[in-house]
Amino acid sequence: MGRQLFLRGALGLVAIGLLALAQAFSTERMQADLQALLSQGPRVAGLPATTAAGEYLAAELRKVGYTVEFQPFTYSRTRDQGSSLLVGTTSFPVSSVAGSPGRRVEGPLAVVPGAGLAADFADLNLQGAIAVVRRGGIPGLEKARLAAERGAVGLILLTEEPSGTRFTFGGNSPIPGVTLSQSDGAGLFSQAGTRAVLDVRIVTEEVQGRNVIARRSSQNPLVIVGAHYDSVPGSPGANDNASGTVTVLELARQLADSPLAAQIWFLFFDGEEDGLWGSRRFVEQNPEIVRGLKGMLNLDMVGVNVNGTLGIGGSGELRALADCNALQVACGSAPGGGSDHVPFAQAGVPVLFFFRGLDPNYHRPTDTLADPVLMAQTGQVVRGILERLLR
Template identity: 30%
Template sequence: MRRSVTALITALALPLTAAAPAHAAGPADRFADLLVKKVKGANVEEHLRAFQAIATANGGNRAAGTTGYDASRDYVADKLRRAGYKVTLDPVEFVENWTENSPPALTETAPGRRAYVPKQDFFAFEPSPAGDVTAQVQGVDLTLPPAATPSSTSGCETSDFDGFVAGRIALVQRGTCAFSQKVRNAGAAGAAAIIVFNEGQEGRTEAEQLDIGEWRAGIPMVYADFAVGERLAGMKDATVRVTVDATVALGTDHNVIAESRTGDPRNVVMLGAHLDSVPAGPGINDNGSGSAAILEVAEEMARLPVKNQVRFSFWAAEELGLLGSDQYVAALPQTERDRIRLYLNFDMVASPNFAYKLYDGDDSDNTGASAGPPGSAQIEEQFETFYGSRDLPTVGTDFDGRSDYGPFIAVGIPAGGIFTGAEGVKTAAEAKVFGGTAGTAYDACYHKACDTIGNVNGTALDVNSDAIADSAARFAFDLRSIPRRTAPVKGGGD
């Protein structure tokens, strides 16, 4: 879908947007132009300074389960109430504390006898529930030998578990969706435990201790080296014992959900950004930037009429495994899911060494995960049109499962949005297009204490806030480009 803007960029083989063709302005255009003019980068920055002040006053962060998160929640909820929205604090469970009482165990009991070394060959996922299971292992949609690039979808779909025998231990390969999604699908299929092993490419062979925020399946879960998984997959009727000795203590946070009091409730346009930081720092780019941008859009949109109902969501506990968005979507009955015509996600929109990245709704990049649900391509195209109107290039970014769009696309809700890069390294081709420094991270302070008010690019923040306002306004007024879903996605939801 993206097109070249110059011969140089064509030579670099980067898929970029071109300026949109001129067309007569309609009501949606006028509504979008008005909202874009009202949304000010200076006001977005004011919200960022408030998030920084909250973190500074509360131990340096705004992480789930802390007073810093509570103060961020209250700040956002107060602004939205004052703007006139119907605001709901939606409870979210998360693991407040996980204690590994003794080392985990992973042992072959048949046909061979082999004990793997804990914290070397494998780790217990944090926060794995306790359990002691001995059962036959069953591989789930494995790609062996592994593909040249990460692409496994093992365990990502409920259909992967068609034919799975309840009571067995699921053997699943790392890949293109969140570990938590694999665990939930295994639990729903009746697995007694789950072994996830690394995918097998260079840099993806060894296991490590990972916090995936998932405990609700209620089964012991471990993460193993690729060599362990490959061995178990190659054994006939392998039986293993998986033991995790741990204690899980739960806490509660809240999503902030704000809904317009006008607009057709049968057609909901939903925007979201996660509000929590990691414990290491204040999280001003990740993800104060996305939260501040949609908060400013919400405040200005509240003063304008909308044809379709608009819902703004500020997610809790994203950094613990997309818990806020995942629990929210899981709790919605199908009739409520069907009201949500699309979901727009904004997770890091002001990275210091930024690129303008749009979620690849049509899979035109042909990398990693497949296209989003029907309607996702049209969302991507709408964002492309905005950047093209300003002669700004964009590149694609994959639906890799790392942000809050994941639970929405899993149940067939079309999604899209903007991302300016995290710990990934900016390429030389991108530096030619967007400026900045090649060979360094888009955000060198990603998940670090230095993700402060000084860690944002003001130009990216301002441009992306306008882009959010433009698409939000257009979809709030006109959803004709987004196809209606006629049936729930097979296996969708928890």
């Protein structure tokens, strides 16, 4: 009986601890932050809405004692000006991929089999052809380079998302590339050899971006926790990625008076949607800081429960620090690329990527909702990892 009472007491203490941790993340305050960001409109890098969002983040962080600075950077961005694809006599609603050169090319369609992985390109002769390939598995830029190496003059990426959804190569493609939804372009797989004309029309503009950096100490950090706060044109970006931004902001509030805060920098990246520019520039300009990091934790799209789990990808060593069971949070896996942890991983930093999947409103005007409860759960998991990593 005494042992049973002890176990009940212990379980009660655990329950109380979980409740206290949950209450530490104010879903009401997170909802207010979310609405403050959405009220600015689409947060396209370099435009006034993004500037206002950065100022909001800085003001909130300063309220709880952080030193905040902006890291400015510039880069070139391309904008679609009416790209087109004509296959035989049929036109298709394509969109240029950011990082594509502007060019008109003609050639027969050539189909890349399978999922379009590196091995699927191995025995192909794409000389003078416009390649059709499924998006995913490996970065689109790698697919473009593989196609160009085999002689292709253009690339069509078929995506699971609707036509018009904006994507980026994350770098400069050697050949023009466009996206097209699988529902609109599925018939292309049966038209190998058909003459096609791909006309990628873009304009290039210089963009001034700004990362927001918050710290409690002048010493270099051991860990960076980050999220991108920009969105794509036409999209309010609630889940992508006000959800990650608000979660990092609330986590920063919760840790402001903790000894952990002296070892962490909180970064809010700009220019992610145009090719991870904010995180790339931070890594390039701060090599000493990057070399000393024990980890970089990145939150992107954590406010919609697409997969039924909180996906965590990246370093196995860091992943082992996530005690999801104790927090009663269902955790699963996440893909390895596509967001601001990538430049850090390429620099040799152990990373974790927190991601709940691509929801149906991804990069659309309907991306207006994110659940603060899911965001708070994500913040709890991240906090637990930080406590174990930095103890």
